[in-house]
Amino acid sequence: MNETVVSVKGLKKSFKAFTAVKDVSFSVQKNDVFGFLGPNGAGKSTSLRCMLSLIKADAGEIKLFGKDIKDNRSKVLSKIGSIIEKPDFYKYLSAFKNLELLARISGSTVSKSELYDILDFVGLQGREKHKFRTFSHGMKQRLGIAQALMHNPELIILDEPTTGLDPQGIVDIRNLILKLSKEQGKTVILSSHQLSEIEMIANRMVIINKGETLIEGSVHDLLNSSNMVVKFQLDDVSRGEKLLVNEFSDVNVSKASTNELEFEIEKIRIADVAECFVKNNLRIYSIEQKRKLEDYFINMIAEG
Amino acid sequence: MKLFSIYILILFSFCAHGQDAQSLLNKVVNKMEGVTDYSANVQIIADIPLIKILPSNAKIYYKKPDKFKVVSKGIAILPKQGFTDMNAFLSSRDKYMVVFAGTKNIEGVETSLLTVIANDSDSEIILIKLWVDPLQVLIMASEITTRSSGNVKIDYKYNLQAKNGLPSNIKFTVDVKEFKMPKSFSSNPHKTSKSKGNKRKTGTIKLNISNYKVNQGIANSFFVK
Amino acid sequence: MLLKNTWNELIKILAKPRSYIGFGALTLLIGVILVAMKADGKSFISFVTASFEQTLSFNGEILNGNLMAFVILQMLIIHVPLLVALVTGDLVSGEAAMGTLRMMATKPISRSAILGSKLLAGAIYTFLLTLWMAFMAYGIGQWMFGAGDLIVLNNDGLVIIPADDIMWRYFYGFGLAYLSLLAVATMSICFSVFSDNSIGPIVSTMAVIILFTIIGSLDVSSFNSLQPFLLTTHMSSWRSLFEMPVPVDDILNSIYILLFHIIGFAAISFWRFNKKDINT
Numbered sequence: 037m038n039e040t041v042v043s044v045k046g047l048k049k050s051f052k053a054f055t056a057v058k059d060v061s062f063s064v065q066k067n068d069v070f071g072f073l074g075p076n077g078a079g080k081s082t083s084l085r086c087m088l089s090l091i092k093a094d095a096g097e098i099k100l101f102g103k104d105i106k107d108n109r110s111k112v113l114s115k116i117g118s119i120i121e122k123p124d125f126y127k128y129l130s131a132f133k134n135l136e137l138l139a140r141i142s143g144s145t146v147s148k149s150e151l152y153d154i155l156d157f158v159g160l161q162g163r164e165k166h167k168f169r170t171f172s173h174g175m176k177q178r179l180g181i182a183q184a185l186m187h188n189p190e191l192i193i194l195d196e197p198t199t200g201l202d203p204q205g206i207v208d209i210r211n212l213i214l215k216l217s218k219e220q221g222k223t224v225i226l227s228s229h230q231l232s233e234i235e236m237i238a239n240r241m242v243i244i245n246k247g248e249t250l251i252e253g254s255v256h257d258l259l260n261s262s263n264m265v266v267k268f269q270l271d272d273v274s275r276g277e278k279l280l281v282n283e284f285s286d287v288n289v290s291k292a293s294t295n296e297l298e299f300e301i302e303k304i305r306i307a308d309v310a311e312c313f314v315k316n317n318l319r320i321y322s323i324e325q326k327r328k329l330e331d332y333f334i335n336m337i338a339e340g
Numbered sequence: 341m342k343l344f345s346i347y348i349l350i351l352f353s354f355c356a357h358g359q360d361a362q363s364l365l366n367k368v369v370n371k372m373e374g375v376t377d378y379s380a381n382v383q384i385i386a387d388i389p390l391i392k393i394l395p396s397n398a399k400i401y402y403k404k405p406d407k408f409k410v411v412s413k414g415i416a417i418l419p420k421q422g423f424t425d426m427n428a429f430l431s432s433r434d435k436y437m438v439v440f441a442g443t444k445n446i447e448g449v450e451t452s453l454l455t456v457i458a459n460d461s462d463s464e465i466i467l468i469k470l471w472v473d474p475l476q477v478l479i480m481a482s483e484i485t486t487r488s489s490g491n492v493k494i495d496y497k498y499n500l501q502a503k504n505g506l507p508s509n510i511k512f513t514v515d516v517k518e519f520k521m522p523k524s525f526s527s528n529p530h531k532t533s534k535s536k537g538n539k540r541k542t543g544t545i546k547l548n549i550s551n552y553k554v555n556q557g558i559a560n561s562f563f564v565k
Numbered sequence: 566m567l568l569k570n571t572w573n574e575l576i577k578i579l580a581k582p583r584s585y586i587g588f589g590a591l592t593l594l595i596g597v598i599l600v601a602m603k604a605d606g607k608s609f610i611s612f613v614t615a616s617f618e619q620t621l622s623f624n625g626e627i628l629n630g631n632l633m634a635f636v637i638l639q640m641l642i643i644h645v646p647l648l649v650a651l652v653t654g655d656l657v658s659g660e661a662a663m664g665t666l667r668m669m670a671t672k673p674i675s676r677s678a679i680l681g682s683k684l685l686a687g688a689i690y691t692f693l694l695t696l697w698m699a700f701m702a703y704g705i706g707q708w709m710f711g712a713g714d715l716i717v718l719n720n721d722g723l724v725i726i727p728a729d730d731i732m733w734r735y736f737y738g739f740g741l742a743y744l745s746l747l748a749v750a751t752m753s754i755c756f757s758v759f760s761d762n763s764i765g766p767i768v769s770t771m772a773v774i775i776l777f778t779i780i781g782s783l784d785v786s787s788f789n790s791l792q793p794f795l796l797t798t799h800m801s802s803w804r805s806l807f808e809m810p811v812p813v814d815d816i817l818n819s820i821y822i823l824l825f826h827i828i829g830f831a832a833i834s835f836w837r838f839n840k841k842d843i844n845t
Contacts, residue, residue, distance in 0.1 A: 051842075051844075085842075085843070085844075088670075088671045089670075090667060090670055090671065090842070090843040090844075091842035091843065091844065092840075092842060109673070109675065110566075110673040110674070110675065111673070112673075113671065113672060113673035114673040116671070118671050120667060120671065121664070121667070122664070123668070124663055124664025124665050124667065124668055125665060125668070126577060126580070126663070126665055127663070128580050128581060128582075129576075129577075129580055133576070133580075137573045137576065137577070138668065138669070138672065140569045140570070140572070140573055141566060141569055141570050141573065141669070141672045141673070141674045142672055142673070143672070143673035183668070
């Protein structure tokens with residue numbers, strides 16, 4: 037069994053009258069690319085800030101590398117590289133100088149050549165001496181990643197790293213994260229509000245909403261569970277609903293409108309339902325299927 | 341007749357004293373005028389209310405009738421009146437009249453008091469009182485009354501340059517009245533004045549003069565600022 | 566880590582254009598004063614000695630470098646705090662506004678070390694500014710006007726200090742001026758800890774100095790008990806070094822009050838910064 041790198045239990049944080057995090061719990065194993073998923077305002081950034089001791093949690097336990105963050109802050113943070121919200125640097129300093137300043141307090145010795153190497157790694161070669169204020173959004177993100185990686189941390193926490201990037205930039209970041217995980221054996225926590233992004237890179241994830249953990253587990257298991265949410269567009273929905281209830285007793289109809297019938301069913305039985313409708317002279321105009329979790333998440337975002 | 345005789349006797353004695361006063365003063369002025377120029381080292385010890393200053397050293401230069409220059413490394417405070425102004429005034433013999441006003445013993449010396457009164461009503465110096473040692477023809481003390489500076493009392497002591505009438509010690513006692521402190525940016529707004537009582541009305545400046553060089557021939561250009 | 570981050574802070578201070586405003590302003594102000602005094606210093610002297618000149622004559626070079634340094638220090642000690650606060654008031658809140666405080670706080674450096682390094686760097690900057698003021702006022706003044714006895718006008722009267730008894734007074738005088746500016750710097754950093762924007766702490770610092778200066782100079786009985794403890798009352802304590810005799814007890818009292826302010830503001834800053842949630 038893999039070593040637990042991050043363990044968060046019962047995290048709670050309020051700001052004056054507003055409770056941002058009510059009860060968040062999850063754990064991250066070594067070598068995970070862990071997706072931290074939730075709509076905007078779910079409490080992701082607040083949870084990450086608590087983990088990095090930027091803000092003090094009101095209740096709960098946070099352990100990083102088996103150590104309580106409250107009592108072992110310096111030791112723990114020296115093994116972590118992170119970007120929380122957008123990467124902010126000193127506008128009046130060059131990219132290299134910015135990294136040099138942060139490297140000095142990173143807890144390990146980072147040589148000048150290593151800094152140049154990391155700038156190359158993130159695709160900023162030739163821009164070392166340029167002032168940060170001249171950087172595009174994508175370049176700023178890259179520099180942010182560079183500062184997260186420069187001291188060779190074991191755990192990397194990235195808070196929505198692809199926000200505002202162009203499609204190529206998103207692909208680059210995604211490939212970088214995969215490289216870090218597969219080639220360098222890093223543990224990565226990646227927060228996002230896009231399920232598709234998490235699905236592509238993460239192996240485990242947690243979904244939170246309104247400050248609470250909803251579900252945690254393997255990405256494959258959660259997103260490829262046998263049940264699907266299926267929507268049939270029919271000419272006679274009421275007859276279709278009756279047929280469904282009679283022939284498929286374990287199926288739950290979630291929505292029946294004038295021309296659409298929505299229900300949850302195992303993926304392999306969708307064809308059976310279609311065959312039944314056809315046999316009973318029902319005209320099928322369209323069939324739409326979604327993974328149950330994806331549907332749930334999209335509804336969450338729509339409500340939020 | 342007896343009365344008339346007494347009257348004539350008194351009149352004669354006044355005249356005699358008057359002639360004595362004039363001749364004594366002439367002797368004093370002649371002695372003064374024997375010095376064309378001099379230079380000397382001076383130590384200045386000032387004790388003036390509202391001024392704190394340590395003893396300072398300077399060099400003074402004089403050329404008759406009224407040229408005077410002080411050369412000091414630091415700041416030296418001297419009285420405005422009582423130096424060359426008195427000499428210059430006394431040298432102009434037609435500008436005053438002198439009257440014998442009595443005698444006084446000053447440190448064992450029987451001095452004659454001469455009162456010199458300016459003839460000109462606009463003169464800066466109104467009156468000078470001189471206590472003169474008639475035997476050595478030396479001014480032992482003086483009191484100058486001026487229009488703008490009030491009274492200055494001066495006491496003299498002599499040593500090596502007594503023959504030239506140049507003192508080795510001079511003590512000036514000046515009226516300070518009420519020196520007003522300008523409430524400018526250079527005063528400390530956070531400190532109140534501590535010296536609230538005992539307002540002295542006079543201050544003294546003592547000069548210890550030494551190393552006189554008399555009649556060495558100082559050029560006029562030396563005194564030009 | 567404290568020293569490493571102090572070095573970082575100094576790099577940041579020296580890289581910011583705003584840090585040079587103070588040096589530029591001092592150079593310009595002092596330059597203007599020196600040139601003006603060179604052109605018409607005698608009338609200034611007359612203003613000081615006017616009251617005495619009916620009876621006394623002042624001989625010697627009154628208008629000299631020592632007097633220039635005194636006049637400049639006297640004039641600028643109220644204005645230099647703004648130049649200090651311009652930089653030190655921005656040290657925490659400026660980074661909070663920029664977001665770089667967040668970046669720094671995720672590194673393995675304690676909050677106390679972060680703040681300690683900013684306080685140290687602020688102290689060094691203040692020292693450099695004071696040194697520059699000393700160089701311009703005393704150094705350039707001596708070069709332009711030469712040395713000489715110093716004539717000082719206090720509430721108790723004129724004090725004339727011999728030239729060879731002055732340098733140590735200026736050494737300690739600038740030291741005291743530094744201490745009072747350090748108190749201002751610490752106060753502005755303290756305000757900076759409570760704010761997330763750049764301008765608030767700077768304006769607050771100046772407002773406090775102006776307010777305390779006014780309270781300190783008002784002759785109102787209800788303020789009398791407060792005045793001895795105000796920071797601004799002791800910002801002029803350097804003047805006491807130019808009295809004869811030097812009131813050592815008064816100066817020591819001022820030093821204690823200034824140190825109390827420095828330690829007090831620093832303590833409040835540490836307490837608040839360690840508790841503070843970094844949300845920016």
